[in-house]
Amino acid sequence: MTTIARTPENLRSSARSVAHVATEFEERPMAQDYAPNPNLKIWLDGKLVPTAEAKISVFSHGLLYGDGIFEGIRVYGGRIFECRAHMERFALGLQAIRLEIPWTMDQIVDAMNDCIRANNTVDGYIRLVAARGPGTLGIHPFRCVAPNVFIICDKIQMYGPEMYETGMKIVTASTIRNHPNALSPQLKSLNYLNNILAKIEAIDAGCLEAVMLNHEGYVAECSGDNLFIVQGGRLRTPATHCGLLNGVTRRLVLKMAQKRGIPAEETTLTRIDLYYADEMFITGTGAEVCPIIDIDNRPVGDGKPGPFTRQLIADFRAHIKSGEEML
Numbered sequence: 001m002t003t004i005a006r007t008p009e010n011l012r013s014s015a016r017s018v019a020h021v022a023t024e025f026e027e028r029p030m031a032q033d034y035a036p037n038p039n040l041k042i043w044l045d046g047k048l049v050p051t052a053e054a055k056i057s058v059f060s061h062g063l064l065y066g067d068g069i070f071e072g073i074r075v076y077g078g079r080i081f082e083c084r085a086h087m088e089r090f091a092l093g094l095q096a097i098r099l100e101i102p103w104t105m106d107q108i109v110d111a112m113n114d115c116i117r118a119n120n121t122v123d124g125y126i127r128l129v130a131a132r133g134p135g136t137l138g139i140h141p142f143r144c145v146a147p148n149v150f151i152i153c154d155k156i157q158m159y160g161p162e163m164y165e166t167g168m169k170i171v172t173a174s175t176i177r178n179h180p181n182a183l184s185p186q187l188k189s190l191n192y193l194n195n196i197l198a199k200i201e202a203i204d205a206g207c208l209e210a211v212m213l214n215h216e217g218y219v220a221e222c223s224g225d226n227l228f229i230v231q232g233g234r235l236r237t238p239a240t241h242c243g244l245l246n247g248v249t250r251r252l253v254l255k256m257a258q259k260r261g262i263p264a265e266e267t268t269l270t271r272i273d274l275y276y277a278d279e280m281f282i283t284g285t286g287a288e289v290c291p292i293i294d295i296d297n298r299p300v301g302d303g304k305p306g307p308f309t310r311q312l313i314a315d316f317r318a319h320i321k322s323g324e325e326m327l
């Protein structure tokens, strides 16, 4: 048997081949295209500044320890999508990690709208971050000076447009989702290493998303999306007690199913349920609603996006167009 030495050069070349697999699916294949947009106006601690001036300290506990929370929010037609639901989750997150910021939620919404206007954003994506401020090198959170709050208003394209027509392949990751009593997946914290490790497994397998199981072996969610299946005309998704982020898009899809009279349940799912599913799709602010047609090299249903998935995608797009808040 030949063994490959884990020399720095071998590791670098294996990283290169992994990067190659990933970029085949990416919209922007050139490494230099991944640089941040230099022409943005970023809202940072109360001021709109150009990208180059949007800097925070290397002593930020948000950076040193992932001590902070965030929201990813869509802008459609110049409007903040499902603003109330995102702000509620953000406020709960601040409370959960005992991070006090010097802005009310209404002021943050005003700041996001300022940012949308300053960047002439019609359709885009907002990243709202509250990070524990610069502090000592110990983890003590209350020995930090003022927190940093910033808002980036940019674009996002998670998957190519064709994936919404033809569907996507995913795999199950061996990395399990965080134990809810360690770091609850319901908290959208700045510590995403758990998800990133699963994402790496997806990329290694030539996919863009991976299913994560929980500490008990039940299905939780994907690395950055929630997961739904359709079985015998019923919509099924893991319940929040299975250890997942209660996604805004997930909640919208459950509401839209209810409106359509599609029976839906929040339940416990095992991996075999995924293999027996007639249809499958993922939901997320970045991903929106995207069909899954293959999991772990097993076709989902007939290997094409099914009728329930297509209906819910159409309903989701109609809801975006309506400009209304549903949650």
Ligand SMILES: Cc1ncc(COP(=O)(O)O)c(C=O)c1O
Binding pocket: 072, 195, 221, 222, 223, 224, 225, 226, 244, 245, 246, 247, 248, 249, 250, 283, 284, 285, 286
């Ligand atoms: C781990 C994880 N699960 C699910 C979701 C979907 O949540 P939402 O629909 O609120 O964007 C996200 C974020 O987008 C996420 O990071």
